[in-house]
Amino acid sequence: MASLPARVHIQEVVxxxxxxxxxxxxxxxDKIALIDALSQTGVSKIEVTSFVSPKAVPNxxxxxxxARAITRRAGVTYxxxxxxxxGAQAALEAGMDELNLVLSVSATHNLANMRMTPEQSLxxxxxIVAETKGRALLNGSIATAFGCPFEGTQAxxxxxxxAGRYLEIGLDSITxxxxxxxxxxxxxxxxxxxxRQSFGAVPLTLHFHNTRGMxxxxxxxxxxxxxxxxxxxLGGIGGCPFAPGATGNISTEDLVHMLEEMGVATGVDLPRLxxxxxGLPALxxxxxxxxxxxxxxxxxxxxxxxxxxxxx
Numbered sequence: 479m480a481s482l483p484a485r486v487h488i489q490e491v492v493x494x495x496x497x498x499x500x501x502x503x504x505x506x507x508d509k510i511a512l513i514d515a516l517s518q519t520g521v522s523k524i525e526v527t528s529f530v531s532p533k534a535v536p537n538x539x540x541x542x543x544x545a546r547a548i549t550r551r552a553g554v555t556y557x558x559x560x561x562x563x564x565g566a567q568a569a570l571e572a573g574m575d576e577l578n579l580v581l582s583v584s585a586t587h588n589l590a591n592m593r594m595t596p597e598q599s600l601x602x603x604x605x606i607v608a609e610t611k612g613r614a615l616l617n618g619s620i621a622t623a624f625g626c627p628f629e630g631t632q633a634x635x636x637x638x639x640x641a642g643r644y645l646e647i648g649l650d651s652i653t654x655x656x657x658x659x660x661x662x663x664x665x666x667x668x669x670x671x672x673x674r675q676s677f678g679a680v681p682l683t684l685h686f687h688n689t690r691g692m693x694x695x696x697x698x699x700x701x702x703x704x705x706x707x708x709x710x711x712l713g714g715i716g717g718c719p720f721a722p723g724a725t726g727n728i729s730t731e732d733l734v735h736m737l738e739e740m741g742v743a744t745g746v747d748l749p750r751l752x753x754x755x756x757g758l759p760a761l762x763x764x765x766x767x768x769x770x771x772x773x774x775x776x777x778x779x780x781x782x783x784x785x786x787x788x789x790x
Contacts, residue, residue: 483706485743489523489683490516490730491709493544494559496716497537498528502763506540510547512761515754516712517551520746521730525557525578525709529565545572557617561592566606569614576615579603579649583636584626587657591621600643607648618644619653619685623669625660634669638676651681653709656696659689659726663699670703685709686728687717688767693728694736701742708733712751713758713766729768731755739776748775 493509493516509527516524526548532539541558550556557576558569569577581599582588588596603618610616620640625631641652654669666684673682684700684707686693697708714729734746755771 480702482701482740482742483704485706485745486701486737487522487707488520488730488734488744488746489525489557489707489709490519490521490712491525491685491727492516492712492715492730494525494528494538494557495709495727496711496713498535499717500537500715500762503537503539504761506543506547508761509540509544512712512754513544513548515750517549517554518747519750519754520744521554522707522745523555523557523576525559526574528559528561529568529572530559530561542568542572545569545574555615560606562602563605563609566609570610574614576617577606577610578617578619578653579606580619580621580655581640582621582626582657583632583640584622584629586628587622587626590628596640600647603644603649604647615651616649617651617653617683618649619655620644621655621657623654624656624665625658627658627660631660631665634672637669638672641673641677645677645680651683652677653683653685655685656687659687659693661686661696662692663695666696666699667703670700670705674704681707683707683709688714688726688728689717693726694732697728697733697736712768713755713771714768715758715762715766726767729755729766729770731768731770735770735775 493513527541527544528538529541555575557578558574559578560566560569566577581596585596623637684705686696710730710733711727712730714726716727731751734744734748737744752771755768758766
C-alpha cells in the first residue's frame, strides 16, 4: 500500500447535501443546533446550506436565517453552495467563509441541474468572482466528474480542462464530485493522480456517494494518491435531487472510523460524532445509512457470554 497522508480533513455536508433530498422539512432551530454540535466535533469544514430557490430545494428555504444564527467556532470553515450571483450575494451577506460553485462536466446533467450550459455556468462564475473580491474563498466543484447518469463516463481530459478553467477565472480550490455514485477505485486513483500532477498545489477535495457501495473503497484509492480532503454526510444521508438514483453520501462517522482504525489522523471526535448520528433518525423520521452508528466501533468489546470464561 502506498504511504497515506498523515492528516485527513473531514468536511461535513449533512445540512446541505444531506437535507436537500429530505421530504420532511427540518425546523430551523434543529438545523442550527445540529451545525453548532458538528462545530464541536473537530471537522474542518461544514457546508451549512445552499442559497437556492426555495421552490427547487424546499428544505433549504431558511438558508439565510440558519447561516446568521449558527455559532462560529475558530478553525472551522463555514461554506454555502451558491448557484448564481444572487445566491453568492446572499451568502456573503450572511458571512459565509467560503462559497461552493458547482458545474457539471456533463453538459446534459448541467442542463438538468442548473438549466444552463456549462459555458453559461462559467460565465456566471466570473460574475461571482468579481463580486466576491477576497471577501470569501471560492471552491469549484466538478459534478459528474466520474460519470453522468445521462451521458455515462466522462473523459478525464474534460475534467482536467474544466479544473484549469476554474483556476483561470480565480477559484481557490477544486472538488471532484461523484454525483451519482458511479466511480470505482481504479478510476478514482487515475483521476486524482492526473489532477494532482496538473494542479499539485491546489487544495483538492473528493466528494463521494455510496450509491453502489463503493464509497469508502474510493476514499482509500484517493488516499493512496495523496488526497487529504473528503466531503461526507452524517449518517450517510443525502443525494442530488436532479440525478436519478443519486442517494447516499458516504457516512462521516463511517469514514472517520475507517481512518482511525488505519491510524490516519482526522482530529475528529468519533464518539461525539456517533452520538449525533444516532440522533438523526428522530430528526428525520427514518433510519440512516451509516453502519458504525448501528454496529459500534471495531474496538468496542462485548461481555463474555454467561458460562464461558474469558481467555487469559
